[in-house]
Amino acid sequence: MDALGSLLSDFTVRTVMLGCALLGFTAGALGVFALLRRQSLLGDAISHAALPGVAIAFLLSGSRDPLVLVLGALASGWLGTLLVSAITRSTRLREDSALGIVLSVFFGIGLVILVIVNRLPTAGKAGLSTFLFGNASTMLTRDVWTICLLGLACLCCLALFWKEFKLISFDPQFAASTGLPERMLDTTLTTLIVLAIVIGLQAVGVVLMSALVVAPAAAARQFSDKLLNVVLLGGLFGALSGIGGAMLSASVEKLPTGPVIVVLASVLTLLAILLAPHRGLLPDWLRHLASRRRIETRRILQALYRLVESDPDPFRPHDPNALQAVGLKAARSTLAVMVDLGWVEYSGERGWVRLTAEGWEEARRSIGGELPA
Amino acid sequence: MNVELSILLTAVSVAIGCSLVGTLLVLRRMSLISDAISHSVLLGIVLAFLATRDLNSPWLLLGAAAVGVLTVVLIQLLLGTRRLREDSAIGLVFPLLFSIGVILITRMAGDVHLDSDAVLLGELGFVWMDTASLLGMELPRSFLLSSAVLLANLLFVVLCYKELKLSIFDAGLAASLGFSPLLLHYLLVSLVSVTAVASFDAVGSILMVALMIAPPAAAWLLSRSLAQMLGWSALLASLSAVGGYYLAVRIDSNIAGCIAASCGICFLLCWLLAPERGLISRWLQQAEQRLLFPAQMLAVHIANHEGRPEEPVECHSGNIAEHMHWQQQFADEVVAYARQHRMLREQEGILRLTEEGRGIAEKLMLHG
Amino acid sequence: MGDPPVPAIRVEDITVAYRENPVLWDVDLEVPPGVLMAIVGPNGAGKTTLLKSILGLVRPAAGRVFIKGEPLSRQRRLIGYVPQRSSVDWDFPTTALDVVMMGRYSELGWFRRPGRRERELAMQALERVGMTDFANRQISQLSGGQQQRVFLARALVQDSEIYFLDEPFAGVDVTTEKAIVAILKELRDRGRTLLVVHHDLSTLAEYFDWVLLLNVRAIAAGPVATTATPELLAMTYGGRSAYLMNQGGAEH
Numbered sequence: 002m003d004a005l006g007s008l009l010s011d012f013t014v015r016t017v018m019l020g021c022a023l024l025g026f027t028a029g030a031l032g033v034f035a036l037l038r039r040q041s042l043l044g045d046a047i048s049h050a051a052l053p054g055v056a057i058a059f060l061l062s063g064s065r066d067p068l069v070l071v072l073g074a075l076a077s078g079w080l081g082t083l084l085v086s087a088i089t090r091s092t093r094l095r096e097d098s099a100l101g102i103v104l105s106v107f108f109g110i111g112l113v114i115l116v117i118v119n120r121l122p123t124a125g126k127a128g129l130s131t132f133l134f135g136n137a138s139t140m141l142t143r144d145v146w147t148i149c150l151l152g153l154a155c156l157c158c159l160a161l162f163w164k165e166f167k168l169i170s171f172d173p174q175f176a177a178s179t180g181l182p183e184r185m186l187d188t189t190l191t192t193l194i195v196l197a198i199v200i201g202l203q204a205v206g207v208v209l210m211s212a213l214v215v216a217p218a219a220a221a222r223q224f225s226d227k228l229l230n231v232v233l234l235g236g237l238f239g240a241l242s243g244i245g246g247a248m249l250s251a252s253v254e255k256l257p258t259g260p261v262i263v264v265l266a267s268v269l270t271l272l273a274i275l276l277a278p279h280r281g282l283l284p285d286w287l288r289h290l291a292s293r294r295r296i297e298t299r300r301i302l303q304a305l306y307r308l309v310e311s312d313p314d315p316f317r318p319h320d321p322n323a324l325q326a327v328g329l330k331a332a333r334s335t336l337a338v339m340v341d342l343g344w345v346e347y348s349g350e351r352g353w354v355r356l357t358a359e360g361w362e363e364a365r366r367s368i369g370g371e372l373p374a
Numbered sequence: 375m376n377v378e379l380s381i382l383l384t385a386v387s388v389a390i391g392c393s394l395v396g397t398l399l400v401l402r403r404m405s406l407i408s409d410a411i412s413h414s415v416l417l418g419i420v421l422a423f424l425a426t427r428d429l430n431s432p433w434l435l436l437g438a439a440a441v442g443v444l445t446v447v448l449i450q451l452l453l454g455t456r457r458l459r460e461d462s463a464i465g466l467v468f469p470l471l472f473s474i475g476v477i478l479i480t481r482m483a484g485d486v487h488l489d490s491d492a493v494l495l496g497e498l499g500f501v502w503m504d505t506a507s508l509l510g511m512e513l514p515r516s517f518l519l520s521s522a523v524l525l526a527n528l529l530f531v532v533l534c535y536k537e538l539k540l541s542i543f544d545a546g547l548a549a550s551l552g553f554s555p556l557l558l559h560y561l562l563v564s565l566v567s568v569t570a571v572a573s574f575d576a577v578g579s580i581l582m583v584a585l586m587i588a589p590p591a592a593a594w595l596l597s598r599s600l601a602q603m604l605g606w607s608a609l610l611a612s613l614s615a616v617g618g619y620y621l622a623v624r625i626d627s628n629i630a631g632c633i634a635a636s637c638g639i640c641f642l643l644c645w646l647l648a649p650e651r652g653l654i655s656r657w658l659q660q661a662e663q664r665l666l667f668p669a670q671m672l673a674v675h676i677a678n679h680e681g682r683p684e685e686p687v688e689c690h691s692g693n694i695a696e697h698m699h700w701q702q703q704f705a706d707e708v709v710a711y712a713r714q715h716r717m718l719r720e721q722e723g724i725l726r727l728t729e730e731g732r733g734i735a736e737k738l739m740l741h742g
Numbered sequence: 743m744g745d746p747p748v749p750a751i752r753v754e755d756i757t758v759a760y761r762e763n764p765v766l767w768d769v770d771l772e773v774p775p776g777v778l779m780a781i782v783g784p785n786g787a788g789k790t791t792l793l794k795s796i797l798g799l800v801r802p803a804a805g806r807v808f809i810k811g812e813p814l815s816r817q818r819r820l821i822g823y824v825p826q827r828s829s830v831d832w833d834f835p836t837t838a839l840d841v842v843m844m845g846r847y848s849e850l851g852w853f854r855r856p857g858r859r860e861r862e863l864a865m866q867a868l869e870r871v872g873m874t875d876f877a878n879r880q881i882s883q884l885s886g887g888q889q890q891r892v893f894l895a896r897a898l899v900q901d902s903e904i905y906f907l908d909e910p911f912a913g914v915d916v917t918t919e920k921a922i923v924a925i926l927k928e929l930r931d932r933g934r935t936l937l938v939v940h941h942d943l944s945t946l947a948e949y950f951d952w953v954l955l956l957n958v959r960a961i962a963a964g965p966v967a968t969t970a971t972p973e974l975l976a977m978t979y980g981g982r983s984a985y986l987m988n989q990g991g992a993e994h
Contacts, residue, residue: 037834041461042406049580091653092645097405098591102641104409105584109634112581113627134476161853168844172830175896178797178906179848180818208580212469219462226835226880255480260473267470274457282455671757671804675768678959688755697755699806739767739959 014251017137020145021243024201025213025262027152029239030159031197032218033232034190037170042097043082043191045211046104048198050081052111052207055132060118067147067203074199081107082191108207135206135259137247144203151200155193159232166190167228204247206259213239216266223277242266297335299367302344305356306364318348318355380502384517385615385633388573389585391524393593393611394531395566396586397604400594401542407446407563408586410468412570412579414445417475419574424478430515435571442567443560445471472579498576498619498629516576523572530565531604534558539600577630584634585611592644595651614640665711670738671698672708673717676727677735689725748811750775750904750935751796756805758788758795765791768805769960773937775810778930779952780940780966784979787957789939790826793906796937797823809904818848822902824893826909832882838892839877842867845899867895872921887918894922905929907938923949946970 035044051074058073059065081103088099115132131139159166168176169186177183194214201210217238221231246262275282304324309315321336336354339345344360347353356364399405418441422434445467452463501516508518531538540548541558548555566586573582593606617640618633625632646653675698679688688697695705709725712718717731727735753771757764766788773779781789794800796807798814809817822845842864843856850856868874871891876884884892890910897905907926911919926936926949940946946953946966953969955961955978962974 036462037831039459039461041459041465045406045409045465088645091656092595092651094400094591094594095403095405097403098400098587101405101409101583101587102591102638105580105582106588106634106638106641108580109584109631110638112631113622113625113635116627116631117625164844164847164850164855165852167836168847171834171836171841172825172844174794174799174825174829175823175844177799178821178823178825179900180815181848209469209473211465212473215462215465216469219458219466222835223457227837228835228840231835257476257480260476260480263469263473264477267466267473270466274452274455280457282457667759668804671764671768674757674959675755675804678768678770697806698804699755699802700804738764 014248016142016145017140017251018244018247020140020148021137021204021247021262022240023152023243024148024197024204025217025239025241025243026236027155027197027239028201028210028213029217029221029242030232030236031155031194032214032216032239033221033228033235034166034170035194035214036218036222038190040191040194041211041215042100043085044194044198044214046081046085046100047078047195048202048207048210049104049111050107051075051078051199051202052108052132053077053114054080054111055202055207056111056114056118060114060121067144070203071147071151071199074202075195077107077111078195078199079192082195111207131206132202133206133208134257135202135204135209135262136250137204137258138251140203148200151196155196155200158189158193162186162189204243204258205262206257209259209263212263213242213266216263216270217242220266220270220273223273223280226279238266238269242269294335294338298339298342298344301335301339302356302360302364303368305345305354306361306368309356309361315361316355316357318353320351320353377502380505380514380517381498381629382616382619384501384514384520384576385498385619385629386612387517387520387524388576389589389611389615389633390608391520391527391569392573392582392585393589393607394524394527394604395562395569396611397590397593397600397607398531398538398542398562399566400587400590401600401603402562405587405591406464408566408570409580409583410445410449410464411442411563411566412574412582412586413468414471414475415439415442415567415570415574416579417441417471417478418567419571420475420478420482435519435568438571438574439564439567441471442570443564446560446563498633501576519572520576523569527565527569530561534561535600542600577633581630581634584637585614588634588637588641589614592641595644595648610640610644611637665708668698668700668704668708669712669715669717670734672712672725673727673731673735674738676718676725677732677739680727686724690723691720691725692723694725747775749773749808750777750810751937752808752811753792753796754806754808756792756795756802756807758791758800758802764803765958766795766802767959769956771954771960771963773935773952775935776930776933777952778926778936778938778950779954780938780946780950781954781956782940782943782946782970782978783956783961787978789956790908792956793908793937793939797821797906820903822897822900822905824897824905824907824910827886827890827893827912829908832884832889834881836881837878838873838881838884838888838895839864839868841881841892842895842899845896849900863899864895867899868892870898870925871895885915887914890914890918890922894925898925903934905934905936907936909939909941912941943970943975 032044035041054073054075054077055070057077058069062069084103085096085099088094088102089096165176165181165186168181169183169190173183173187176186198210198214201213205213218235220238221234224234225231242262242265245265246258249261250256250258273281276284278284301324305319308319308323309317336345339360340347343357344363345354346357348355396408399408415438418438419434421441422431422437423429425437426433428434448467449460449463452458452467453460458466501514504515505512506515506518507513537548537558540551541555545555570579570582573585577585589611590603590607592610593603596606597603614637615633618636619629621636622629622632644652649655672694676689679685687693691709694700694709695702698705700708712731713720716728717734718725718727720726749772751771751773753769756766756769758766769792781792783789791800795802796814798807807814809820839861843860845867846856846860846863850860865874865877868877871894873888873891873895876888881889881892894910897907910922914922926938930936930951938950940950947970950966952964953966954963955969955974957978961978962969
């Protein structure tokens, strides 16, 4: 914990963490729109397609000025998006192929340029793997300021056009019928998503940045059915993964930032899919079990009632195995639940059971509507 | 064997192997499965290496390929929960597996001949350093491996040609005839995984995607049948591989990156120039037909209003632009075109169909 | 006789093509104000395309549209639209009330958030379609019929003069179908004009007063009684219509 304390008091580390938190928040929040508009893999293509832009910006400016790199990435990410839609519109190829081509070819071109750039004397320590897998610890204060500026701009834009973005994401045709400039809004939203990806490239890297757009959003979707909550949660999960990843990779040797952030975000998502209260698989399964058990207790209760229906002593004990005659298997656990409910009690040592007064009443009520057999 | 030849041979055999399975992926709308698998096999390679401690073990190939198949199974499982859609499921699974792979490699860096840059760059330039002898010839190990995989892919395509064709063009019929689509699917996925592992050394994970998708996509714009498409994509992939190599030598940069770039150039050329389906030939067709379709519309329009009370207004040559909502100049061009092609004539300012024009209009209206 | 009233919708010579394949050939249509009009025709006849091109969602290769005598761009506020239910993703994280409030967005204009007034209007609309109890349900938890009611409520909250509905009865239960018809008729009685893509010939006469028979071309348009004749239906459906009429909407 001491290590953590000293880590947090370090100014540089705090700056880096702020940056990672904000880029995570932006990616997570805008990722929700990518998720809802089925653009998750477009994010993958965009982040790879940004590489040549980064490399060329680096080559031309000769500096690592974050704003220049971001502009380069934005331009080539955008070009990639345009090409994907041009290919799908003008050929018989489907979107998956178009994405695959843009992603891999742009990335290849980016690599070729980077290798050349790296040989230049002016290159400094640009390090290939920083571009590919990200390295939060190389972030300088001005990088963080750039991230903050662009991230906040993205989020402000999202807030300003919130209801329009919501409408075009849900029902673009209706939006267009009311006279909204649907195409323009669509382009703006896609640009914001590209921007959210681009500002994360330095910390997370081109190869994995798309995961930070997909995973937190997918996790957030499991927790709420309200768009605003999903977007806020997506942002929160993204920020948490960003901070966690930056901290881990700063405090442990030889731990690349991008992959750590992605592992954190993905594990969060898998947990959310398993455990989220309403949509989670486990709660779903438990609810299913509970409802099956409820039906089973009803059926056993009714069967016990039928056994004693014409008996002068309605509380006569019975062998639970006798229920097999009516096709029911009274599992011990189910009987235990019924005992807990106070409907049934054990009688004697042979494990026989009998209805309680309460159980008898309950059974009569639940059979109520049915005609006597 | 000299350096250049070993590199070229390896590059071409990797390229053809990738393009064969890639063709099937493109046709089955599974292109991005190649992206997923080519990334996640990295984890497989690392884990298999940790288990065997031998980069040349055949178990490494199989173990790593198994992780590729596992990726697809995981994606299917996630889809089965109905909590995610396909794009998100793919976008969630492979970055996770890949990240774990990269973390493991970085942690082991130094102990192992594996590093995270090489994962993406490939080391095609060094294949000649690691050779094995076959039939008395010293051949690069990567070449031997990739040719073996190429052979396996070729066998799959040839032996299952009929089934593959059916499953692509009529999945329902294929299933009803008893070809299990699932079996074929997983056979393909397994081959993609094996191909990915075998090509990993040479081209790295992302550039492999270029070889698997771009040549088949370009080939699709050139072909009319599955066989043609397989042939074209193998040819285009080999050309890209050779072209990429010489480009890399020329500008002294990464070979795999240059191969990916030349795949892109190749696709771009086909996209622009393909006969019939290329952009240019489609522009030419459209330019040729620019006035044909509007003239047909005009013929139908006149046929609709012919002999009715509104005819003098609707079919008056001065009103065409207004009624069809065309620019006046365009409307004049269309009328001139239609008259030139004897679809209509003008009588006291009213446009009337000729016999030929009426025939065209009736045929169009009949067939929609 | 005075001047005939300005038609609510006037379509002149609309031709629409997808990749050079025409889906609508030179369609003319005049919809008088205050009628409940169905567009019927076989699958692929271009019914939805006609609706979309009137709404400006599909760009026609030729022809033009007037809403109450003016081009569409000046009359957006007069129109309400109910798209096909299957055209949206019902797993979208939003509630029924929220969807209905979307009908007020264009009225609100840029940058303004829906507030109490929008909420009240939306609740009133939900009440009219009998969905008050479901206002805060997530939309994927609604049945097909309930989803259609929510869509109708969203159009109602637009408070338009001319409504366009694309297959509002597709995949809904009988109760919902009757409820929707009642609302449509009520709107018509209050002078609104409604243009509805419809699939079921057996209910045509019961639900609608005007009809457009469409099969790539406009075959005929006018009052149902005089237009939906066996001959014209046969022209539209190519001989299958008599069967469809008698079988009570076999297409369902």
